[in-house]
Amino acid sequence: MIRTKLTASLVCAGLVMAPLYAGAKGLSYSYAEIGYSNIDSDVAEADGVTARLSFAPLGFLHVKAEYSRLFVDDIEGSSDDDVDIDRFVIGMGGNYSVIDNVDVLATVSYVDHQFTGDIKEKDEGYQVEAGVRAMLGKKVELNASAIHLDVADFSDTGFGAGAVIKLKKDFALSANARHFNDDDETEFFVGLRLNF
Numbered sequence: 001m002i003r004t005k006l007t008a009s010l011v012c013a014g015l016v017m018a019p020l021y022a023g024a025k026g027l028s029y030s031y032a033e034i035g036y037s038n039i040d041s042d043v044a045e046a047d048g049v050t051a052r053l054s055f056a057p058l059g060f061l062h063v064k065a066e067y068s069r070l071f072v073d074d075i076e077g078s079s080d081d082d083v084d085i086d087r088f089v090i091g092m093g094g095n096y097s098v099i100d101n102v103d104v105l106a107t108v109s110y111v112d113h114q115f116t117g118d119i120k121e122k123d124e125g126y127q128v129e130a131g132v133r134a135m136l137g138k139k140v141e142l143n144a145s146a147i148h149l150d151v152a153d154f155s156d157t158g159f160g161a162g163a164v165i166k167l168k169k170d171f172a173l174s175a176n177a178r179h180f181n182d183d184d185e186t187e188f189f190v191g192l193r194l195n196f
Contacts, residue, residue: 026101029056035191046070124150156182188192
């Protein structure tokens with residue numbers, strides 16, 4: 001009797017958890033990216049290199065880390081023209097498969113901006129993101145999200161959108177953009193992704 005109840009409980013638990021793990025089969029949350037970033041806003045312009053790492057220890061849970069080295073070209077109303085930014089983002093999120101090859105996800109991250117050069121400053125804050133990822137066929141993924149960023153004196157809610165195009169089995173071209181209204185800030189990224 002006890003064995004029957006235990007078996008029934010395990011079967012029910014498996015049925016409940018199955019949709020969570022389904023997202024891991026269609027959309028990968030374990031990958032590395034590297035590419036070019038460009039930021040254009042009313043306050044400053046900058047570009048540089050961004051590296052990203054995402055890892056899914058469980059089918060419904062992923063952790064992420066991002067590092068950007070940005071070189072500021074122009075700061076409005078300032079004579080400082082030699083400024084670099086080291087940006088670190090570390091976060092954790094959950095993802096859920098709504099239907100085959102369509103996931104919803106949410107991520108909370110710690111954000112750290114370190115300024116060097118003519119300006120020496122460190123700003124900390126957080127970022128909350130909620131969005132959707134969808135596969136169109138076998139080679140193209142589209143994604144969109146709402147983003148709230150709060151770092152130092154900057155606090156704004158914006159949106160992001162992107163695409164991933166599979167080139168080979170584990171390699172893909174990744175491109176995305178996000179925009180915030182307060183400083184009319186737009187950031188573009190284009191790079192290569194390695195799934196593992």
